[in-house]
Amino acid sequence: MIGARDVRAAAELLTGVAERTPVQRSRALSDVAGVDVWLKCENLQRAGSFKIRGAYVRMSRLSPAEKSRGVVAASAGNHAQGVALAARLLGLESVVFMPVDAALPKIAATRGYGAHVHLVGTSVDEALVHAREHAERTGAVLIHPFDHPDVDAGQGTVGLEVLEQVPDVGTLLVPVGGGGLAAGIAAALEDRPDVGVVGVQAARAASYPASLAAGRPVPAPELRTMADGIAIRTPGEVPFELLAHHRVPVRTVSEEDLSRALLLVAERAKLVVEPSGAAAVAALMADPGLARDGRPVVCVLSGGNIDPLVLLRVVRHGLASAGRYLQVHVRVEDAPGALAGLLHDVAAMGGNVVHVAHTRTGGDLAYSEVAIDLQIETKGPEHCGDLLAGLRAAGYRLGDA
Incomplete structure (x- = not known):
């Protein structure tokens, strides 16, 4: 189980690689919650999401023999871009399996970073099966999007930056798919029990509430959400253990909540995020009571890689919901x-x-x-x-x- 020391070590590896993304105060959300609300803008990170952090840390620690065999990954888009960019920075060959309906800009960006992209299946879980088969057949190292300590430690560096940027933060709201980002942040904040970490999943792709209740990873009953970046069937063993250990609650948000949040972030914060990236904002808008003790809330905007056609549909849906x-x-x-x-x-x-x-x-x-x-x-x-x-x-x- 990783801890704050592991996350700090990952932060050293990421110096000069990952951007120290800004935080931006949202007056609109602050008025809703009754406390200062800050947006941690990982949508402005290299490759458009936090994923470069975990991918680079994992790949930089491979042995020379492992690096020579290249890497393989499965992703709906953000992890794909993070792996492809990290591989290019480290001089490694990369192969990425993506669902056939992955957003075209994400596919193009992944190829643009130099990865060999294969479109298979209808979900990240199906793409992961093909990635594992490729790894067994070729010897390439599988870079899992969330189920590895190095990956989660890299993602947790977001939490270290938040502690420096908003020292009096009381609550951190974090989008959750497989759980690596929230798990890494919980590990980073292990010495700050006064800061609450709350995970957020789309209600139509929610595996964590039932899993935490059962004490083991349980598959989500459905994956029907606009938030493809967090549409993961089953929690990872590593992040699940961390989230359970740190007693991180996971809330769910509706499709209407997501579209309203995306619209607010675009209109009031002037930021473009994908539906999964708006999940934390959606949770706060749906339940302002998540703010506690009058202390600031930080919502992590986990990604900004959205297909313009999807953006058009989501904005229209958000307008209707509003x-x-x-x-x-x-x-x-x-x-x-x-x-x-x-x-x-x-x-x-x-x-x-x-x-x-x-x-x-x-x-x-x-x-x-x-x-x-x-x-x-x-x-x-x-x-x-x-x-x-x-x-x-x-x-x-x-x-x-």
């Missing part, structure tokens, strides 16, 4: 000017129509009816209610979009 994006299904008489009249009425109530679908035929439509689906930008939940009430008052028949 009550700023309304979808309305309206039936009107099939008469000249009916559509124009509807659009005029929506505009008069302050709604901005961004998409219109006009349907004249359908099994549930009367002969003289047309169905109109509108997507409307609004000013918030209250405005959504006013729009709907106004349309009904004007005689429009509303239904499910």
Whole structure:
């Protein structure tokens, strides 16, 4: 089991390799929590996430014979980039197995760092099976994304930096997939029992709450989340032992929580993060009571590698969750000017129509009816209610979009 000494040793290895990422105070989140809230910006780290820390520490400690055989990894993207970059810095050959639906920018970046990329399976767990087979067949060293002491010690250097940047921190909120980042941070803070570490998982990919309750790693029942970076089926043995030993609680957040958090970070902090990177912010927004004793909270933004198409969908989802994006299904008489009249009425109530679908035929439509689906930008939940009430008052028949 690693401790603070191991994390400090890892920090020495990372000097000149990993960036000392900044912390940024969030006034919006501070107002929500009632205490100072800081964002630890690992989305600004080299290769776009904290993963370079653990990958480099693990690979730098390989023997010359191991280095000569190269390395292999499995990842949805962030660990892939960390391994590829670390391998390039150390002059090693790298092979990375990624799920077939991995984000295209992550695939391109991994190849750009010099790794040989193979797309296999539909999850990190399936990709890991192929990576292990490759290691057995070729002798390449498997660089696991979270289940190794050196990897977790490297990730834990995030915690050391937080202690220096926010000395009076009371709570650290950390995204959790396999658990390496949270485990490393818990080890780094073993001499600071006054600082609470709280892990955060997506509810649709949550293996840790049941695992901690059972006292052993238990597979997640599902992996259906936008937060692909933390969609891991089963906790790692090494991080699980550390999180259990340090009694680190793990909370879960919904898809709506994640999208709202990503939107807030983009709008108010002017930072681009991926859904998994926003998990800590999502937890604090969902439960401001996570702040304790009036002391500062630090939310780790673990990664910023997001496909622009995914960003578009998530922002739209976040707008809807925040009550700023309304979808309305309206039936009107099939008469000249009916559509124009509807659009005029929506505009008069302050709604901005961004998409219109006009349907004249359908099994549930009367002969003289047309169905109109509108997507409307609004000013918030209250405005959504006013729009709907106004349309009904004007005689429009509303239904499910």
